Amino acid sequence: MSANFAFLSTPKTPEAPSLLRDLPAVTEQKLAQDYAGYFSYQFTDSVPFLSFSSFLDGKEASFSLDLTSGTIAYRRQHGGGRKQHIAKACGLKHNWNPTILDGTAGLGRDAAELRNLGCSLRMIERSPFVASLLDDAIQRARQAGVALFQTNFSLHQGQSTQLIQSLSQQQQPDIIYLDPMFPPKSKSAAVKKEMRLVKLLVGTDPDADVLLPVALDNAKYRVVVKRPSYAPYLNEQKPSMSIESKGNRFDVYVLSSPSL
Ligand SMILES: C[S@@+](CC[C@H](N)C(=O)[O-])C[C@H]1O[C@@H](n2cnc3c(N)ncnc32)[C@H](O)[C@@H]1O
Numbered sequence: 471m472s473a474n475f476a477f478l479s480t481p482k483t484p485e486a487p488s489l490l491r492d493l494p495a496v497t498e499q500k501l502a503q504d505y506a507g508y509f510s511y512q513f514t515d516s517v518p519f520l521s522f523s524s525f526l527d528g529k530e531a532s533f534s535l536d537l538t539s540g541t542i543a544y545r546r547q548h549g550g551g552r553k554q555h556i557a558k559a560c561g562l563k564h565n566w567n568p569t570i571l572d573g574t575a576g577l578g579r580d581a582a583e584l585r586n587l588g589c590s591l592r593m594i595e596r597s598p599f600v601a602s603l604l605d606d607a608i609q610r611a612r613q614a615g616v617a618l619f620q621t622n623f624s625l626h627q628g629q630s631t632q633l634i635q636s637l638s639q640q641q642q643p644d645i646i647y648l649d650p651m652f653p654p655k656s657k658s659a660a661v662k663k664e665m666r667l668v669k670l671l672v673g674t675d676p677d678a679d680v681l682l683p684v685a686l687d688n689a690k691y692r693v694v695v696k697r698p699s700y701a702p703y704l705n706e707q708k709p710s711m712s713i714e715s716k717g718n719r720f721d722v723y724v725l726s727s728p729s730l
Pocket residue numbers: 573574575576577578579580581594595596597600628629630631649650651652672675678681
């Protein structure tokens with residue numbers, strides 16, 4: 471781990487998650503300010519949650535992940551429906567709940583959405599920092615008793631190109647879903663803050679193009695690539711079709727159709 475991040479460790483907080491154990495430990499918040507950012511445990515109703523903080527424009531900014539509130543929880547409770555663009559892009563039907571490998575898990579939002587729609591999800595995230603934040607959110611959702619995330623929702627930390635190529639034929643997913651980083655255009659304050667922190671953690675995914683041929687060789691039925699509307703096709707490869715969403719586009723590469 472080369473990044474200049476620290477872990478704020480206090481007697482009252484849990485020890486660092488395994489993927490962050492190599493980070494330098496600091497015992498006081500003011501010492502953490504010497505680093506580009508730091509991880510720490512905060513508490514809500516005595517439940518610890520992992521958070522990442524950094525100084526943006528001279529002000530401390532933090533973020534953590536939560537699969538039990540906000541849009542994810544709303545959709546879980548009220549249903550998002552298969553009319554959603556992401557559902558259409560994955561070709562979901564009432565009698566087809568595919569296995570999906572999300573090769574760029576990130577904050578886990580799209581994966582949670584697809585799980586909510588009935589799919590089985592395996593997620594891969596290469597950044598140990600983002601994977602730690604996401605794993606923390608998954609464990610909290612499970613402890614809170616959210617059944618949806620207890621099964622068919624797993625996260626592996628690693629490089630997708632390698633992990634996907636090591637799958638046996640039996641392990642091949644129906645769909646591979648990709649959403650690599652692309653420089654944002656949005657100036658919205660909320661997006662900006664979270665995106666800036668995520669970018670600090672993972673950079674820009676300059677090698678994103680190589681994901682597509684690997685995915686196309688290893689998915690059974692289709693590969694779905696989420697891009698900002700203004701972004702070119704991944705690997706400059708034209709999809710079978712594109713589904714426009716608000717600010718985003720789902721490029722769909724159809725390989726074959728499931729016999730239902
Ligand atoms: C834009 S984010 C994904 C956001 C996600 N779709 C969501 O809903 O939260 C892209 C993520 O993909 C990860 N990533 C990029 N290339 C990867 C690769 N080859 N293997 C594993 N993870 C990768 C990055 O570290 C980053 O966290």
